[in-house]
Amino acid sequence: MSAQPAVPQLKPNQDVSTLVAPQKWDYDMLVIGSGPSGQRAAIQAAKLGKRVALIEKTRALGGICVNSGTIPSKTFREAVLHLTGFRERGIYGSSYRVKQDIVIDDLLYRVHQVIRSEIDVIKNHMTRNRVELIESTACFLDPHTLELTHASGHGKRQINAEKIIIACGTEASRDSHIPFDGQRIFTSDDVLGLQSLPRSVIVVGAGVIGLEYATMFAALGMRVTIIDKRPVLLPFLDHEISAALTYVVQQSNVTMRLGEEVADIRLLDGASKPVEVHLKSGKLLHAEAALYSIGRAGATESMNLKAAGVNKDDRGRIGVNKHFQTNQDHIYAVGDVIGFPSLASTSYEQGRAAARHALGLSEEHEAGIGLFPYGIYTVPEISTIGKNEDELTAAGIPYEIGKSNYREIARGQIIGDRTGMLKIIFSPSDKKILGIHIMGEGASELIHIGQAVMVLNGTIDYFVDAVFNYPTLGECYKSAALDGLNRLVY
16 A cells, blocks of 8 residues: 655644645746747746746747737838838939839738748747747636637646736727728738738828838838828927928828828728728828728737736726736736837836846846837838937926938938938036937937937037047937037037
């Protein structure tokens, strides 16, 4: 006969609760979603020796970022600029093109190449760090337990973990009364599924995503109409950058209906321009297609957050504290699902910070809350960091500005970018840099020079004294700094 397990005995004055066996978790940490924040959270926990599983509902690792969002849209943009010869038009004229008849497959060929490479890189990182990949949809049964349904729809199982990080991202908002078909009326998530390029398109919503695609479509030669209820483009930008962008977009033959709202969108059978958009002002617009881009909502609908006791708002976004904890201390949320700033760059750091805090490690600073750059991949590109003039004026903070135009820089002339500009906002008392705002080729790369100086509490004098390669766009910093110092009255 096999030996029976010993019965635990109470010691004098020992509480009976101490005899209960410790909870055995399937995993130390579960991460839901394989986008930037989920990747970084899983790898950080694995590097600390924890048992980690990363749950992704499809085989397409990387989440929206890699499969239909950031990476595809930026690759799509690069393909557009190359094939249309857009960058060379400042030198060779507005009619210059690398390829005359561009079709959707020309653009998607490069996109799919990049997506495949990115997925391979992510898979390699997970394997190398011993993160278990689970291809399933996750649904909470209680605060520590998830029911997993395999991506095929067959087979379910339950797993639990001591700590859980939600990094499920977002999905494009869709109004139920609009007849989306993915071809004539579509969202940004549907762009990679387009079978052909329309000759005319109406973009509903001039937020960052809508405006990025609107300017790409315009570069392709489409007739583009933008509709947005706000009176200016991207009002959170510095007003000079917003105004300059508006001018450039108008010069690209884009029609802007700002201060207008959409009442309805219909599909007309057999019409050459089958999309009919009704505005609340009574105007009627027609085009071959419409991109509906009114924002994104947290992809939390199927997760049964109520069973976990996790709160979300009416757009599916999850509230968190400065450590990225939800109202359940052991459940964290990171990335786009928590809202602003909804950037891949900050999401990476949020994931890392959340994992470290969950495992009892302290951080000297909170990721995604400090000084970070914002990149907007419109045509032309925009990047910004720090405060703008309106914010400083509202706060009663004195400032001075220095500006440089690409057309005054040798490199700007060489590449043919005559509309680009760089603007430095600084304190007139101690010359500390308060904000940097750039529009033009390479803006999202250039911003990092200013970011480094700002993080190190540098002054505008750094740019005056620094030696930049010649000819480069980096010289814009020196030119803007000199312009700013000339404005000071001593």
